Every structure is written in structure tokens, then in C-alpha cells.
Amino acid sequence: MTVSTAKAPARNAYLAGMRDGWPYIFMVVPFSILFGVVAIDAGLSLAQTIGFTVLVIAGAAQFAALQLMVENAAVPLVLLAALAVNLRMAMYSASLVPYLGAAPLWQRALVAYLNFDQTYMASVTRYEDRPEMSVQQRFLYFMGVATPIAPVWYAMTLVGAYAGAAIPDAWALDFVLPITFLAMVAPMLKSLAHVAAAVVSIAVALSLHWLPSGAGLLVAAFCAMSTGAVVETLMERRQ
Amino acid sequence: MSYSDATIWGIIGCLAIGTFLIRFSFLGLIGDRPMPPIVLRLLRFTPVAVLPGMVAPLVLWPAATGGEPDPVRLIAAFAALAAGFWTRNVVWGIVGGATALYAGLGLTALL
Numbered sequence: 001m002t003v004s005t006a007k008a009p010a011r012n013a014y015l016a017g018m019r020d021g022w023p024y025i026f027m028v029v030p031f032s033i034l035f036g037v038v039a040i041d042a043g044l045s046l047a048q049t050i051g052f053t054v055l056v057i058a059g060a061a062q063f064a065a066l067q068l069m070v071e072n073a074a075v076p077l078v079l080l081a082a083l084a085v086n087l088r089m090a091m092y093s094a095s096l097v098p099y100l101g102a103a104p105l106w107q108r109a110l111v112a113y114l115n116f117d118q119t120y121m122a123s124v125t126r127y128e129d130r131p132e133m134s135v136q137q138r139f140l141y142f143m144g145v146a147t148p149i150a151p152v153w154y155a156m157t158l159v160g161a162y163a164g165a166a167i168p169d170a171w172a173l174d175f176v177l178p179i180t181f182l183a184m185v186a187p188m189l190k191s192l193a194h195v196a197a198a199v200v201s202i203a204v205a206l207s208l209h210w211l212p213s214g215a216g217l218l219v220a221a222f223c224a225m226s227t228g229a230v231v232e233t234l235m236e237r238r239q
Numbered sequence: 240m241s242y243s244d245a246t247i248w249g250i251i252g253c254l255a256i257g258t259f260l261i262r263f264s265f266l267g268l269i270g271d272r273p274m275p276p277i278v279l280r281l282l283r284f285t286p287v288a289v290l291p292g293m294v295a296p297l298v299l300w301p302a303a304t305g306g307e308p309d310p311v312r313l314i315a316a317f318a319a320l321a322a323g324f325w326t327r328n329v330v331w332g333i334v335g336g337a338t339a340l341y342a343g344l345g346l347t348a349l350l
Contacts, residue, residue, distance in 0.1 A: 023330045043240040048247055055255035060293070065254060072241050078250055083257045088289045094265035094274075095282035102271035112263035121286055128283075174303040175312055175340055179319045181294045183332025186323025188287050197284045198291040205292030206299065220292035221285070228284030229277070 013137035017144020020126065024118040024145075025152050027180035030173045031059050032153045036160020038063070042070045046161055053157040057150070058116055059177075061085040087218055091225075092120045099127045100142070102135045111139065114146040121184050192235060197228030311343035 032053065039049040044066075056062055065082035073081075092115055100111055122145045127138055189195050201224035208216030242250070274282075298316040300306040318339035323332025 023333070026330075026333055044247065045244070048244075048251065051248070052251050052254075055251060056258050058258050061254065061258065065250065069240055069242065069247075069250070075242075075246065075250060079253050079257065082254050083261065086258050086261050088285075088293075089258070089262045090264050091282065091285045091289065093262050093267075094269075094278075095285045096266050097269050097271075097274060098279060098282075100266060101269060105267070108266050108270070109263060112266055113259060115262045115266075117290075124286065172303065172312075172340060172344060174301060175297075175315065176337075178294045178297045178301075178312075178316055179336035179340065180333055181290045182298075182316055182319040183323040183329050183336060185287060185290045185294075186320045186332050187327040187329065189324060194284065194287045197287045201288050201290075201292035202295040205295050209296050209300075217289070217292050221288040224288030224292065225281045225284045228288065229280045232280065 009134075010136060010140050013133070014140040014144040014147075016126070017122070017141040018147050019144075020122045021118070021145035022148045024122070024149055024180075027118065027176060028149055028153050029156050030176040032156035033160035033163065034173050035059065035062055035066075036157040036162075037164060038160075039066060039157075040161045040164060042066055046158075049161050050154070050158060054154055057113070057153065058086050058089070059153075084215055084218070088221060089115060089120075091221065095124065096120070099124075099138050100135060103139050107139050111142055114142070114150060117181070117184075118149055119145045125188070191232070193228045193232035196231045197224040200224040200227040311340065311347060314343055315340035 035053060036049060039052065039062075040046070044052070052062055061082040064085045065078050068078045068081055093112065096111065096115070100108060103111070119142060123138070123142045126141055127133060133141070185198065189198060201220050204220035204223045205217055208219055210216075211219075294316075298312060299308055301309055301312050303309075304312075315336050319332050319336025322335025323329060326332070
């Protein structure tokens with residue numbers, strides 16, 4: 001079988017992406033149901049709820065915006081808070097440049113639309129593990145990760161919007177997000193530099209928690225990235 | 240909520256465009272021009288720099304308990320981190336954290 005050798009690696013990259021993407025459904029399902037429930041509860045129409053989820057496709061920012069809308073905050077404040085929560089994605093965008101920068105513009109635009117925490121984490125981990133991947137394989141892998149996640153995100157928001165208040169608080173759906181993020185971070189703590197970065201991130205984020213939502217996190221992330229880079233440089237010099 | 244329908248759609252539209260531009264920013268504009276090594280080194284720490292800081296307040300001061308620290312949630316968070324660290328696997332981390340959370344909530348309900 002030598003017929004499909006040219007296509008096989010590309011297809012394999014896509015399938016590998018799907019395989020690595022499906023576990024994140026555990027995170028996406030409760031989170032998207034919750035958004036549907038909360039949005040309808042807050043007074044959005046069904047169309048607005050679905051429009052929000054499909055067009056913005058950023059869980060944490062959607063919740064932040066909704067929270068401020070419930071409080072009838074001024075519109076610029078709603079926009080600012082939600083976009084600040086999303087600013088971490090500018091860092092994601094930058095960190096994908098070395099891997100996907102050479103892809104065609106339409107592919108980069110598609111990746112940008114689908115660049116959220118789960119697709120980004122899964123893809124960057126894979127790219128780091130396999131430096132030999134071609135740009136095309138990387139793009140297909142990214143699309144593979146997004147394939148099970150994005151449709152489930154849309155559909156479950158709809159389910160949440162219909163299910164409404166039927167979900168009891170006792171399910172503690174609020175804590176699904178922290179657990180999943182921690183489970184994502186833990187395997188990445190593979191060197192002293194990574195651990196140091198994580199510790200600084202926590203310390204600064206907690207001490208700046210009084211800042212408007214999202215602002216403290218940006219400072220924390222920058223301090224943590226600098227810490228990681230410095231510690232890594234020092235470790236290399238010692239060897 | 241006291242916004243008009245048009246205002247709500249306006250908010251959604253602005254957030255959609257703004258979020259896309261944030262995500263497209265570097266990837267779209269820089270493309271395949273080389274980036275300085277120091278920038279690359281900083282960027283490799285992006286995930287471990289962002290996620291812990293995002294999660295820490297949610298773990299310490301969960302909204303569901305009115306911002307009061309909750310032993311069950313603290314233990315569940317630790318379990319997720321420990322399971323993910325030892326197995327090096329996201330799914331086992333989630334399973335570990337969820338098991339601890341629901342076991343803890345169940346026990347609290349019984350006591």
C-alpha cells in the first residue's frame with residue numbers, strides 16, 4: 001500500500017487531533033449547558049443566547065459579560081471586561097506564530113476563530129512533542145481537536161437554554177471549570193521553570209484580585225512568563 | 240437586565256469582532272516572519288502562566304459558596320492537580336478531581 005502515502009500523514013494528523021480533542025467534551029458539556037441556563041435566566045432570547053455562543057465562542061468571557069449585563073453595567077464596561085478576560089488569547093495567538101505562521105491566511109483566520117483554551121492547549125502540547133510536524137499537519141491537527149468540541153459547545157448551549165432551571169445547584173457545575181483547567185495544567189509542570197511560573201501566576205493573580213476582572217490576570221501572566229524564562233535561562237547556565 | 244434587544248445584539252456583535260481580532264492578532268499580522276528568541280522563550284510559558292492565575296481565585300473563593308473557602312472544593316482541586324501530575328494525563332486529572340468533588344459533596348450531604 002503506497003498509494004495514499006502523501007495523504008496519510010495529513011489524515012492521521014486530523015484524526016490524532018480528534019482523538020486528543022474529545023476528552024475536553026467533559027469540560028465543554030457542563031460549561032455550555034450552564035451558559036444556556038444562565039443566559040436565558042438573565043433575560044436573553046434564544047436567538048441571542050445561541051448567537052452569543054456561536055459568534056463569540058469564549059466561555060469565560062461570555063460568563064463575564066453576562067454577569068455585568070445582569071448588573072445592568074454600562075455597555076463599554078461590559079465590553080471591556082469581557083475582552084480583558086479574552087486578552088490571554090492574544091498570548092495564545094502569539095505563541096502559535098512559530099508553528100502556524102506560514103499557513104495560508106484563510107487557515108490562520110479559521111484557527112483564530114477556533115483558538116480557545118482547549119484547542120490551544122492540546123495543539124501546543126502536540127507541536128512541542130513533535131517538532132517534525134509540517135505546517136499543514138499542524139493545521140489539520142488543530143482542526144481535528146476543534147471538530148468534536150465546537151459543535152458540542154453550540155448544541156449543549158441550546159440544551160441548557162431549553163433545560164432552564166431544571167439542573168439543581170447540588171451538581172456543583174460551577175466547579176467543573178477549575179477542575180478541568182487544573183487537570184490541563186498539571187501535566188505541563190515538567191520543569192522547575194514551569195512550576196515557578198505557575199506559582200508566580202497564582203500569587204500575583206490572588207494579590208491583584210481586587211482589580212477589574214481580567215486585569216490582574218494579565219499582570220500575573222506577564223510576571224509568570226518572565227519568571228519561567230528567567231528560571232529556565234539560569235538552569236541552562238548551571239549545566 | 241434593562242437593555243433593548245438592539246443593544247444586546249450590539250454587545251454580542253462587538254464581543255464577536257473584538258474576540259476574533261484578539262485571537263487573530265499575532266497569528267494574522269506577523270505570519271511567518273521570525274520572532275526574537277527571547278519572545279519565543281517567554282511564549283512557551285503562556286499556558287502555565289495564564290491558567291493557574293485564572294483558576295486560583297475560583298478555587299479559593301468559589302462563587303457557589305458566596306466566596307467562602309470550601310474544604311470540598313479545595314480537596315477536589317488538589318486531587319485534580321495531583322492526578323494530572325502523576326498520570327501526565329488530562330482525563331485522569333479530571334476524573335480524579337470530579338471523583339473527589341462528588342465524594343466530598345456526598346459525604347457533606349450525609350453528615
